[in-house]
Amino acid sequence: MKMLNISPSLKWEPDCICLVAVDAPLSFRSRLIRTLQPLFGL
Amino acid sequence: MTITHHPDMSTLMAFSAGTFDEPYAVVIATHLAMSEGGRDIMHRLNAIGGALLDDEQETEMSSGALDRLLAAADQPDLPEQITPSSDVPLPLAPYLPNGLTSAKWKWSGPGVAICDLPTRDESSSRLMLLRVAAGRPVPEHSHGGQELTLILSGAYRDRFGLFGPGDIADHDEDVEHKPIAEMGA
Amino acid sequence: MYAIAMSEIGSGKNLGTPSTEPAALLRLIAEQGDKSALSDLFLLYGAKIKGVMLKSGANEALAEDLVQETMLTVWRKAGLYSTSRGAPSTWIFTIARNLRIDQLRRRSNRPYEDLARVEIASEAPSGSAVVEQSQVIARVSLALKALPAEQQEVVHLSFINDIAHSEIATRLGIPLGTVKSRLRLAYDRLRPLLEDLQ
Missing domain, CATH: 1.10.1740.10 (RNA polymerase sigma factor, region 2, helix turn helix motif)
Structure with missing residues (x-):
């Protein structure tokens, strides 16, 4: 099995990286920002 | 790699039937590349197609079709399209030929970045990478249509539990997310 | 011929x-x-x-x-x-x-x-040996024919007619969730046979 092998030198190494498929082409980003806004007080 | 969150069975059935738009097919193929148990289930589902093919009504082929086939069998095969190896599972590699390091991230909110991965089909659905900074809460958001999220690295937790590499969150506006708990392994 | x-x-x-x-x-x-x-x-x-x-x-x-x-x-x-x-x-x-x-x-x-x-x-x-695999396929095909008509219909539309779940829903005038639950029910019926394939 081919495993994901991420170089430890990447500065986002501890971050969570996801692969996403959505069928709402334009709205995802705005939807995400909308949901993030209250969390971060934007 | 222990996979604990699997796609909904209906999602795997759509992949087996081949009806998904490219972005969804890429996510499921990448998940299956990371999950041996998932590949076992996919083999079973493909058997549905095998049984249906066996039962299919025969539609007569044109005369000369067999000759055409036998003549073509003499022709040399075209070289196979080889996907370059990369630091991501093989089904994702054509979309990230230089690996995750080559991803062009766009800021999309504090601690969140997105990288669009263009696909060749003309569907309205979209394939992308999502990067969430360590320690950031992943917001619960409502879903318009189906959303497949596969963890490539790192982990996150939501009300469905902890998601690690290979795990997939299969959310749908119509169906409550239901992780499949019948894995043989 | x-x-x-x-x-x-x-x-x-x-x-x-x-x-x-x-x-x-x-x-x-x-x-x-x-x-x-x-x-x-x-x-x-x-x-x-x-x-x-x-x-x-x-x-x-x-x-x-x-x-x-x-x-x-x-x-x-x-x-x-x-x-x-x-x-x-x-x-x-x-x-x-x-x-x-x-x-x-x-x-x-x-x-x-x-x-x-x-x-x-x-x-x-x-x-499992090839012969067993083929026997299992024969049993799966019998089981497919024994499914309730509404489950058979969505399985065929998806696997044979190559129609996306959302479009099956539109064609049949049923919610997408119903299409998916019929597919899941069909799989549950077939599962004991399909697991023989392992």
Whole structure:
């Protein structure tokens, strides 16, 4: 099995990286920002 | 790699039937590349197609079709399209030929970045990478249509539990997310 | 029919109807490049694949082409067939499906092809013999026919007619969630049989 092998030198190494498929082409980003806004007080 | 969150069975059935738009097919193929148990289930589902093919009504082929086939069998095969190896599972590699390091991230909110991965089909659905900074809460958001999220690295937790590499969150506006708990392994 | 005559000449059998197991034919192709085995497989599957392609929305000419492509891929990749890839019918279905994705719907079958490469690289020896696999397929096909009509309908529309779940919902005038739950129920009925494949 081919495993994901991420170089430890990447500065986002501890971050969570996801692969996403959505069928709402334009709205995802705005939807995400909308949901993030209250969390971060934007 | 222990996979604990699997796609909904209906999602795997759509992949087996081949009806998904490219972005969804890429996510499921990448998940299956990371999950041996998932590949076992996919083999079973493909058997549905095998049984249906066996039962299919025969539609007569044109005369000369067999000759055409036998003549073509003499022709040399075209070289196979080889996907370059990369630091991501093989089904994702054509979309990230230089690996995750080559991803062009766009800021999309504090601690969140997105990288669009263009696909060749003309569907309205979209394939992308999502990067969430360590320690950031992943917001619960409502879903318009189906959303497949596969963890490539790192982990996150939501009300469905902890998601690690290979795990997939299969959310749908119509169906409550239901992780499949019948894995043989 | 000329096709049958070809098969007689090629294989030296007394009948045009193939009498050999599909898995044995695949082995003949893989090991000996036996074109009469290819003819026999064509006679077994060609007309069925054409039926599937027509139901998927291909016109007559494209359906014929897709049968050619499918059988040619079978010829070229027979060496990659193994029992761990399921019964021959299952393997041929996946080849036909991948070509259908690529040529009929103008989508990319690359994720499927790359996944197949992952499988070849990680293939574990299979537990069940080919004959058992084919028997299981026969039982699955009986079980499919015994499903409630509404479940059979969505399974066929998806696997044979190549229609996306959301469009099945639109066509049948039922919610998408109902399409998915019918598919899940169908799988639950088939699961005991399908698990025999492992």
